[in-house]
Amino acid sequence: MTTHQAPVNGARPWALLAELTHACPLHCPYCSNPLELARRSTELSTGQWTDVLRQAAALGVVHTHLSGGEPLLRPDLERIVAAAEAAGIYTQLVTSGTGLDEARLGALCAAGLRSVQLSVQHADAKANDRIAGRPSSFAAKERAAALVRRAGLPLGLNVVLHRDNLDAVDDLIELGEAWGVDRIELANTQFYGWGLLNRAALLPTRDQLARARETVERRRERLAGRIDLVWVVPDYFDGVAKPCMGGWGAVSLTVAPDGTVLPCPAAASLPDLDAPNVRDRPLDWIWEHSPAFNRFRGTGWMSGPCGGCPRREEDFGGCRCQAYALTGDAARTDPACALSPDHHLIRSLTDTGPVQEPPPYVYRRPGAVPEPGHGGSPEPAGR
Amino acid sequence: MAGQPSGAGVTPVSGSQWRPALAPALMLRHDSVRGTDLLVLPERVVVLEGHAGQVVGLCDGTRTVRGIVDELAGRFPGAPVATEVPSFLDRLHQEGWLK
Ligand code: SF4
Ligand code: SF4
Numbered sequence: 001m002t003t004h005q006a007p008v009n010g011a012r013p014w015a016l017l018a019e020l021t022h023a024c025p026l027h028c029p030y031c032s033n034p035l036e037l038a039r040r041s042t043e044l045s046t047g048q049w050t051d052v053l054r055q056a057a058a059l060g061v062v063h064t065h066l067s068g069g070e071p072l073l074r075p076d077l078e079r080i081v082a083a084a085e086a087a088g089i090y091t092q093l094v095t096s097g098t099g100l101d102e103a104r105l106g107a108l109c110a111a112g113l114r115s116v117q118l119s120v121q122h123a124d125a126k127a128n129d130r131i132a133g134r135p136s137s138f139a140a141k142e143r144a145a146a147l148v149r150r151a152g153l154p155l156g157l158n159v160v161l162h163r164d165n166l167d168a169v170d171d172l173i174e175l176g177e178a179w180g181v182d183r184i185e186l187a188n189t190q191f192y193g194w195g196l197l198n199r200a201a202l203l204p205t206r207d208q209l210a211r212a213r214e215t216v217e218r219r220r221e222r223l224a225g226r227i228d229l230v231w232v233v234p235d236y237f238d239g240v241a242k243p244c245m246g247g248w249g250a251v252s253l254t255v256a257p258d259g260t261v262l263p264c265p266a267a268a269s270l271p272d273l274d275a276p277n278v279r280d281r282p283l284d285w286i287w288e289h290s291p292a293f294n295r296f297r298g299t300g301w302m303s304g305p306c307g308g309c310p311r312r313e314e315d316f317g318g319c320r321c322q323a324y325a326l327t328g329d330a331a332r333t334d335p336a337c338a339l340s341p342d343h344h345l346i347r348s349l350t351d352t353g354p355v356q357e358p359p360p361y362v363y364r365r366p367g368a369v370p371e372p373g374h375g376g377s378p379e380p381a382g383r
Numbered sequence: 384m385a386g387q388p389s390g391a392g393v394t395p396v397s398g399s400q401w402r403p404a405l406a407p408a409l410m411l412r413h414d415s416v417r418g419t420d421l422l423v424l425p426e427r428v429v430v431l432e433g434h435a436g437q438v439v440g441l442c443d444g445t446r447t448v449r450g451i452v453d454e455l456a457g458r459f460p461g462a463p464v465a466t467e468v469p470s471f472l473d474r475l476h477q478e479g480w481l482k
Contacts, residue, residue: 012417
């Protein structure tokens, strides 16, 4: 009688990331949404999401992150939760906390909501609100955490780490304890999309990372059995490519607010992907047959050092979006990997260290990207 | 998404009057697409092989470990339930999946 790890290269997807809207009251400079945010008028309807969830369940999806933007901005969120529950899919709300009150949470629980993931930008309220680009957003998070606790739902905290909050990792963990969370995810910033646009402001120093890592190790021992402490590695500094999404089209899929289906939320940045849409095609066709989902599936597409590399079944050659963002070719080895011929693109940044005077954030807002045509290209690191 | 129970050494609870119940955060379900039982957690999915899903299904807070073993012994005559089930339940308890 055993339990075992779900197959990484399963034929069917386990999880669906449902980006219900790109609208958000916060403006985080590392937001994982694409630079080109979907307009509200293009969003899928309640009926369309219901159908997507039904199709996803039939395809094998058992878990969904209801995310955004801020999913609470969808007035029909309760009905979407109920549709997932009816399809047998476990729901986790991924929220910034703004807009969650007792009545709303009560309605969501009644609809079948199972768990909540709350984002926090900093342990200090003022610093949190500066990073989020919204006053009093910290207070809203604190209230939201208390409400979720009282409702008895599992609560996870997620923190994107960068230059301006890595020194507060200890305080952030303490905050999680004080708020009674079950899990804390400390995810180092991924530099594509908004993160890449703000790289000069967000890139930390090696010292900052080393200290934070030590803190996490020390804390992890003490929290064992109480809080699950997850550290998502800084691929820029480790010289190791991350196994992005568990492989392209291998374990999960993302449906964007307008119905575009992607192997990963960042894949919207790949210009020639020709991403399919649930408005045009059934989800099982998209998963199994669409060129977009087959493009980087498995290892056959690999070239360069990945081709004969023993790690290729573990990290799948790293992140396609990062390869594209830094080299202009999505099929190259992820430059984060020390074996990549493009690794100097990253080494030159991490070795010289971050800029002394970081530029101000470009806050994530519709129309905030300076030159729309050049949105995906890396900024000079500001030397 | 996916996970594996680690076997950390904790005092077994299966000998007591413990009446195992699934932790509220978890969903036990059959997956007809893959033909297996699953435990779905906030951040991962655990595949329950063989009769493990049936064992977990009996953990509804009304039965003692002894009660669960007896029930299974009736369903699967000759199977080594008395030796395997208590340690399996202990492992799930250590993971925090059973309360
Ligand atoms: S990262 Fe920040 S701006 Fe982006 S969706 Fe989350 S809360 Fe909103
Ligand atoms: S060469 Fe490719 S497969 Fe090998 S470690 Fe680097 S990214 Fe991974």
